[in-house]
Every structure is written in C-alpha cells, then in structure tokens.
Amino acid sequence: MAELNAIEIRNVSKIFGFGEFAFAAVDKASVSIRQNEFFTLLGPSGCGKTTLLRLIAGFEFPTSGDIMLNGENIAAMPPFKRPVNTVFQSYALFPHMTVADNIGFGLTMLGRPKQEVRDRVAAMLRLVRMEALAGRRTSQISGGQQQRVALARALAPQPKVLLLDEPLSALDYKLRKDMQIELKRLQAETGITFIFVTHDQEEALTMSDRIAVMSSGKILQVGNPREIYDAPTDRFVADFIGETNFLKGRIKSVADGVADVDTPVAGRISATVPQDFHAEGEVTVVLRPEHAMLCPPDQPAACQMTGTLENVVYFGTDTHYHVRLSDGETLFTLREQNKPLQSARFAEGDRVGIALEANAARVLRN
Ligand code: ATP
Numbered sequence: 001m002a003e004l005n006a007i008e009i010r011n012v013s014k015i016f017g018f019g020e021f022a023f024a025a026v027d028k029a030s031v032s033i034r035q036n037e038f039f040t041l042l043g044p045s046g047c048g049k050t051t052l053l054r055l056i057a058g059f060e061f062p063t064s065g066d067i068m069l070n071g072e073n074i075a076a077m078p079p080f081k082r083p084v085n086t087v088f089q090s091y092a093l094f095p096h097m098t099v100a101d102n103i104g105f106g107l108t109m110l111g112r113p114k115q116e117v118r119d120r121v122a123a124m125l126r127l128v129r130m131e132a133l134a135g136r137r138t139s140q141i142s143g144g145q146q147q148r149v150a151l152a153r154a155l156a157p158q159p160k161v162l163l164l165d166e167p168l169s170a171l172d173y174k175l176r177k178d179m180q181i182e183l184k185r186l187q188a189e190t191g192i193t194f195i196f197v198t199h200d201q202e203e204a205l206t207m208s209d210r211i212a213v214m215s216s217g218k219i220l221q222v223g224n225p226r227e228i229y230d231a232p233t234d235r236f237v238a239d240f241i242g243e244t245n246f247l248k249g250r251i252k253s254v255a256d257g258v259a260d261v262d263t264p265v266a267g268r269i270s271a272t273v274p275q276d277f278h279a280e281g282e283v284t285v286v287l288r289p290e291h292a293m294l295c296p297p298d299q300p301a302a303c304q305m306t307g308t309l310e311n312v313v314y315f316g317t318d319t320h321y322h323v324r325l326s327d328g329e330t331l332f333t334l335r336e337q338n339k340p341l342q343s344a345r346f347a348e349g350d351r352v353g354i355a356l357e358a359n360a361a362r363v364l365r366n
Contacts, residue, residue, distance in 0.1 A: 003034075003035055005070075006034060006067055006070065006193040007068065007071070008033075008068040009029050009031045009032075009056075009313040010065055010068065011029075011064070011066070012028070012029050012062045012064070012065030013314055014048075014052075014062055021262070025048045025051040025217055026048045026051050026217045027048070027056065027215070029214075030170075031245070033191040034185065034193070034209075036191055037193050038207060038209045039210055039212070040196045040198060040210070040211045041198075041211075041212050042200075042240075042241075043213060043215055043300070044215070045121050047217065048218075049214055050165055051217075052214070053163050055067060055251065056161070056163060057079055057115055058074070058077060058079030058080075069083070069084070070160065074349060077196075083159050083160040084160065084162075085106075085155070085159040085163070086165065086166070087151055087154045087167045089169055091150040091175050093138040093169075095136060095139035096137065096139070097138065098137055099125070099130060099134050099138060099141065099145075100125065100134040101125075102149050103121045103125065103153045104117045104156065105153065106156055107121075107156055107157055110157065112320050113229075122157065124156050127189065128186070129148070130149065135172065143170060143171055144175045144178070147171065147177065147209055148261065155190060158192075159192060161190065161193045162193070163195060163197075164183075164197065166197055166198055168198075179349075180203065180206065183196075196208070204225070204241075205228070206225075210223060210224050211223065211225060213234075221234055228241060229241055229242060231272070233274040234365055234366060235364050236286060237351070238286045243288070244286055244288055244333075245285050245332050245333055246286055247266060247269075247330075248264065248282065249261040249262055249271075249282075250283070251279055251281060251363070254278075254279070256269070257272060258270050258272055259279065261285055263285065265327050266304040266305045266354075267304055269285065272363065277363070279365075282364050284366075285363055286362050286364055287361045288360070289333040289334050289335035290336075290337075291356065291357040291361075293336060293355045293357070294352050296353060297352055297353040299353060300353075303355045304354065304356050305326070305332070305353065306326050306354070307321075307326055307351075308351055309321060309323055309347070310324050311322065311349055312344065312347070319333045319335070319336055320333060320335050334354065
C-alpha cells in the first residue's frame, strides 16, 4: 500500500469578514505533503502562507474543505490534540526560564514523567548543539541561540509535523545561512515532516524538497526547486522566482509536447507546453536569462534576435546583460558565466545578436 501523505489539504478556503467585506485569505487550495518532506510555502507578503499554516496547526478553522493528517480528517480537531508543533518568527520563549526549562516546558505541561522530560531535554540539547548553555536564561543568549532553543522546544514532544513560520527572518545574513544548513540537518536527522513558510525565493530553492508557490490565497504550482525554477507553468511563478524573459507569440502547431511558436521579436521558436494544457493562438513564452547568449549581430544564421546592449552588470561569478530588442520595446535579459580574467566581449551601446538555447523556452498557462 502506498504510504499515507503527512498532510493533505483538500480544496480548503478560509474566508475572513462577511458580506461585501468577505475576503478569501486561502482560496480553494489543494496540496499533498509527503512523509519526511521539507516542504515550503513560498509567496509574497499577504498571499495566505501564514493562514494556511495556522489552518494546519488548528489556530484557524477552514471555511470549507478538509485537512487530513496521516489519512485522518483533522479539520475540526483542536490544536492541542494535533501531533503538530509550530516554531514562530518571534520564537515566543520564556525569558526568565533557562534554556533547558524552555525546551522541557511543553513536555512538563503534558504531564510526562520527570525522568522522561530530563532525557528528552538532554537529547534535544545535543540535537541543537546547546548543551553548554543549558542553564542560561534565554534572555542571556544570542538570537541564533534563541532560534535553536525554539526549534528544540518544538521538536521535544516528537510531533509528526513541524510548522515553521519565517523562522529565520530575524537573523542577519550570515547566521541565516548557517541556520538554513542547521534546519536541513535537523529535518534529516529527526525524519519529521517540515512545513516551512518564507517569502524568500533563494531560501525556498536551496532548502526545500518541494515548494508550493502561492499568490492571492491560491496555490499556483507545486514542484521540486528545479521544476519551479526551470519549468514554471504560470506567469506569476516565473516572475516571482528569479529573473526571466517573457515573449509574446502565436502557436503554429504542437507535437509531442513541444509547440512551434511564431514570435514577433525572435521569429519561430520551439517551446515546451505544460502537461494537460492545450493552447492555441496567442501565448506567452518564458525563457530564463542563462538560456541565451550574446553573439555578433552580423551572423543572422546563429542569432535569432538583434538589439542594442543597454546595460552590463558584473556580478563576479556571472554578468547580466540587458538588451533593447529591435522592436524598440522589449528589454531582454541574458546571464553569462564569467571565465577567469576574460575581458568583456561587448560594451554598453554595442549592437548585439542573441542566440537562444534550443528547447529551453516554455509556454505559460496564462
Ligand atoms: P506575510 O508574509 O506578510 O505574513 P502571508 O502570506 O503569511 O503574509 P497571511 O498572514 O496568511 O499572509 O494573510 C493573508 C491575507 O489574509 C492578508 O491580506 C491578511 O491581511 C488577511 N488576514 C489574515 N488574518 C486575518 C484575520 N484574522 N482577519 C482578517 N484578515 C486576515
């Protein structure tokens, strides 16, 4: 028998307010989160990530739809009965209590025997590498250390699912990078399903097994980081994650999931069509900047497009080029990896050609 999903969100909506003020913070969302997964809800501020997390935790109840945990419907179950724990952005630690007492607090409240609490606290201190600070008050430790204590406290009762609401947003850049690695390690070592909320695209891409991209309460696309970055099916997803180019065109024909698209700026190009999508007529094609190359403009056989190089931005590992295409409107972005000590081939103001990598373009659903 196939393993049950850790969490299944089935057509869940959450409406706040009434009548003309009614507002869907989560709008008919469906997604399955697997056992042992590092799953991320990614989207801009106000898209409904926190509300969806609070619905899973039981701090809110859905207006409609069902939430299943290991196959059991928990939509109406109160939060304290759910085998789910949350790490909040603010950590919510007790400042006057020691690190060890904070970690053991939930277990003590559950009435677990003293020895069991002591053993679990010791195991959790080891897990987050905080043994040396067990007796310190949490008001006397750093932000990164507080984050570890909050994690240890949430993991101590061995929840089936850990919910993490932007847990790294209060940390500075370097500490944030360290904690990203630490969180991945904790997830792998404990085998607990993590559901992580962030609005940071890079964080989502580097940490997650799979990502759900949300906008205006809707889940637009679910996939692993590569699928989300390389094969966005939706305009919002393509735009929200990384830089991208959109080209308008008209589908001429489709064979084996690849469309022949006639574009005003690049002529005929091949573009992969999303699954179960039968497009005709006008479409938008997306192409990431690293799937195009600058070439001399006098080689029409090699370059599909020409334009004027408006802007060159050096980033160390790569260089970004912005080219105003010959239609006078479209600004096309390219990214090329730098080779050590290579001198720039083109300068701002040059006329340039652009060669598109074969099979890299994709037709969007909208
Ligand atoms: P952020 O990253 O800023 O926390 P988010 O994606 O987590 O944003 P939510 O906090 O889920 O978004 O909010 C989604 C929408 O629902 C927002 O427009 C918010 O104002 C609204 N909202 C959230 N909670 C309530 C509430 N209790 N009553 C009314 N509206 C609410």
